Amino acid sequence: MRLALLLSACLLCLNAQAAPVDVASLDRGTWPEKLVSPALFDVASRAEILMFAHGLLASEALDDAALKQRLGLKIINLAAIDDLRRQLWQRLLENYTFAQQSCEEDASFCYLVENMDDLREQAGKFEVSDNSFYIGWAAPSRHFHARYLDELLRKAALFPQISSEVARFGDHERNGDELNDRMFLLTFDGGPATVSGNTDWLTDYLRKQKMNATFFVLGSSLQTRVERSSAADVQALYQGQCVGLQGWQYRSHSHWVDWQSSITRSAGLVQNLMPENYVPLFRPPYGQRRADSQGFFQQQGLQVALWDIDSQDEPGKLKADESAQRVLTLMLLWRKGVIVFHDTQDKARVALPMVLQATAQSGLGWQECREAFR
Incomplete structure (x- = not known):
């Protein structure tokens, strides 16, 4: 039994390594403002939250086959992916709530978000106009968050057979x-x-x-x-x-x-x-x-x-x-x-x-x- 479990884990590892996800990074030089105050940190924070939420929402429209293809996996743990998505949405709502407390100082990327439905609605229609001060950041950020989301979803897809930091096993x-x-x-x-x-x-x-x-x-x-x-x-x-x-x-x-x-x-x-x-x-x-x-x-x-x-x-x-x-x-x-x-x-x-x-x-x-x- 132990040998069978070990072989199963090895096969999963090989499957995981067969199509590695590119590591996400974003050139912060595309963001036009320095983070020289708490309010400007919040502006950049709201922008990144909305961009990631936009990609997360879009990923929910993928069926099993499309998700497997996107993640480069033949087998995925959909329950673990769903759990991760719920955790991500909760964290995004909490973070946006904190980030919008400085909207009176700078209203950039400030939208009325009071609950999860509001956040999902704003994420769905989020876009940066061509004449925006932030347009140079938009495409690189969208690319970053798509790759970063894939990193997270891939780890969830392999959990718990291949454990990782994306989910906990208990309160310890x-x-x-x-x-x-x-x-x-x-x-x-x-x-x-x-x-x-x-x-x-x-x-x-x-x-x-x-x-x-x-x-x-x-x-x-x-x-x-x-x-x-x-x-x-x-x-x-x-x-x-x-x-x-x-x-x-x-x-x-x-x-x-x-x-x-x-x-x-x-x-x-x-x-x-x-x-x-x-x-x-x-x-x-x-x-x-x-x-x-x-x-x-x-x-x-x-x-x-x-x-x-x-x-x-x-x-x-x-x-x-x-x-x-x-x-x-x-x-x-x-x-x-x-x-x-x-x-x-x-x-x-x-x-x-x-x-x-x-x-x-x-x-x-x-x-x-x-x-x-x-």
Whole structure:
């Protein structure tokens, strides 16, 4: 039985990889205004919400065959797709409600939206006129949101056989939904990098900015870092930051026989090495974890820490500036959430300062890492 399930999962993985979705990014230079005030952040936010909602509404008109063709899949989980769509609509309504609070200061993209029917109506007829100040943004944004929606729908179509961050298995899993409007949590995956590498630069940069983040570390990389420097050096590396777990190796924890040992071994190492930095959070590599793992995590006193703003800064995906612009666009769309970068990648050293500079006057807040997921 276990072998049959494993083979089934492998086939689904191959199916998922057969027609990968292009990673979405949007050149923020197409938007004609800088985000130099909370009101201008809201204008851009309303625009991105309406554009995404327009694409989401259009996708609901696709029948099963057309949806499979669009996503490049032979088998799809329609129930999971429907669940995701409902969640997306609810989030969009909540976000637009927040974004329209500044309409008296700037009425751009302000429409009467008091309930879900209003939002769906406005999304259906949303368009940017040819003589609009924002016309240069319209087509690139439409393209971005179509590609981004496909990313989300594809993951839902494969859920739960291939788990991901688009859906939760229970209350022990958190994804930033509980954050307040305009609040964001910075997280980094896959570290630590080699001595004097990207992790060193990022933690130093964050301290200079008087900020912190949650670094989800791999046990094997952390142990190697200690061996090649010292325990004191590693403690200094993460001074003022939070350190969570990503397992012993960067591999899927959904079909790995030793997944529990991977987590407990890493937890022991981090707790012993950096008890003041340790936070009881597990970030599943690739977002993949077991559907029946809630009991284990509760027994270990751990929560699964997912995300909703993916920088796509891994090798072979977006360039550093494209990664930053993707993050900025998703911050405008979702208005709060958990941002994930990889501190083993050079791209984060370019992308993160770009994001902070672009939003410095937007009235945003950065969640204290120890207060997140409580």
